[in-house]
Amino acid sequence: xxxxxxxxxxxxxxxxxxxxxxxxxLKHLRLVGNMTNKNNYSxxxxxxxxxxxxxxxxxxxxxxxxxxxxxxxxxxWKL
Numbered sequence: 001x002x003x004x005x006x007x008x009x010x011x012x013x014x015x016x017x018x019x020x021x022x023x024x025x026l027k028h029l030r031l032v033g034n035m036t037n038k039n040n041y042s043x044x045x046x047x048x049x050x051x052x053x054x055x056x057x058x059x060x061x062x063x064x065x066x067x068x069x070x071x072x073x074x075x076x077w078k079l
Contacts, residue, residue, distance in 0.1 A: 029055070 032051065035041050
Protein backbone atom coordinates (compact mmCIF):
# COMPACT_ATOMS: atom_id res chain seq x y z
CA UNK A 1 0.00 0.00 0.00
CA UNK A 2 2.83 2.38 0.89
CA UNK A 3 4.47 1.74 -2.51
CA UNK A 4 1.25 2.69 -4.30
CA UNK A 5 1.08 5.94 -2.34
CA UNK A 6 4.70 6.68 -3.25
CA UNK A 7 3.97 6.16 -6.96
CA UNK A 8 0.92 8.41 -6.77
CA UNK A 9 3.05 11.15 -5.20
CA UNK A 10 5.71 10.77 -7.90
CA UNK A 11 3.02 10.92 -10.58
CA UNK A 12 1.46 14.01 -9.03
CA UNK A 13 4.84 15.75 -8.82
CA UNK A 14 5.40 14.96 -12.50
CA UNK A 15 1.97 16.19 -13.60
CA UNK A 16 2.35 19.34 -11.48
CA UNK A 17 5.87 20.23 -12.65
CA UNK A 18 5.84 19.12 -16.31
CA UNK A 19 3.48 21.82 -17.63
CA UNK A 20 5.32 24.56 -15.74
CA UNK A 21 8.77 23.49 -16.89
CA UNK A 22 7.79 22.76 -20.48
CA UNK A 23 5.97 26.08 -20.80
CA UNK A 24 9.06 27.85 -19.40
CA UNK A 25 11.28 26.13 -21.97
CA LEU A 26 8.92 26.99 -24.83
CA LYS A 27 8.70 30.61 -23.67
CA HIS A 28 12.47 30.93 -23.54
CA LEU A 29 12.90 29.26 -26.93
CA ARG A 30 10.52 31.86 -28.37
CA LEU A 31 12.61 34.59 -26.73
CA VAL A 32 15.74 33.14 -28.35
CA GLY A 33 13.81 33.09 -31.62
CA ASN A 34 13.09 36.79 -31.21
CA MET A 35 16.84 37.39 -31.34
CA THR A 36 16.82 36.51 -35.05
CA ASN A 37 15.38 39.96 -35.73
CA LYS A 38 18.31 41.82 -37.27
CA ASN A 39 16.52 45.16 -36.70
CA ASN A 40 17.03 44.71 -32.96
CA TYR A 41 20.18 42.58 -32.71
CA SER A 42 23.57 42.34 -34.36
CA UNK A 43 25.15 38.88 -34.70
CA UNK A 44 26.84 36.75 -37.28
CA UNK A 45 25.54 33.41 -38.50
CA UNK A 46 28.19 31.41 -36.63
CA UNK A 47 27.09 32.85 -33.30
CA UNK A 48 23.48 31.88 -33.86
CA UNK A 49 24.50 28.44 -35.15
CA UNK A 50 26.36 27.88 -31.85
CA UNK A 51 23.21 28.79 -29.92
CA UNK A 52 21.16 26.33 -31.98
CA UNK A 53 23.81 23.61 -31.65
CA UNK A 54 23.93 23.98 -27.86
CA UNK A 55 20.14 23.82 -27.62
CA UNK A 56 20.12 20.74 -29.88
CA UNK A 57 22.87 19.08 -27.84
CA UNK A 58 20.90 19.57 -24.64
CA UNK A 59 17.77 18.13 -26.24
CA UNK A 60 19.78 15.12 -27.48
CA UNK A 61 21.09 14.57 -23.95
CA UNK A 62 17.55 14.53 -22.56
CA UNK A 63 16.48 12.03 -25.25
CA UNK A 64 19.45 9.81 -24.39
CA UNK A 65 18.53 9.86 -20.71
CA UNK A 66 14.97 8.82 -21.52
CA UNK A 67 16.15 6.03 -23.81
CA UNK A 68 18.57 4.79 -21.14
CA UNK A 69 15.73 4.67 -18.59
CA UNK A 70 13.53 2.72 -21.01
CA UNK A 71 16.34 0.29 -21.81
CA UNK A 72 16.99 -0.20 -18.10
CA UNK A 73 13.36 -1.22 -17.55
CA UNK A 74 13.24 -3.57 -20.54
CA UNK A 75 16.58 -5.23 -19.94
CA UNK A 76 16.44 -8.84 -18.83
CA TRP A 77 19.60 -10.63 -17.80
CA LYS A 78 20.10 -14.23 -18.84
CA LEU A 79 22.88 -16.74 -18.36
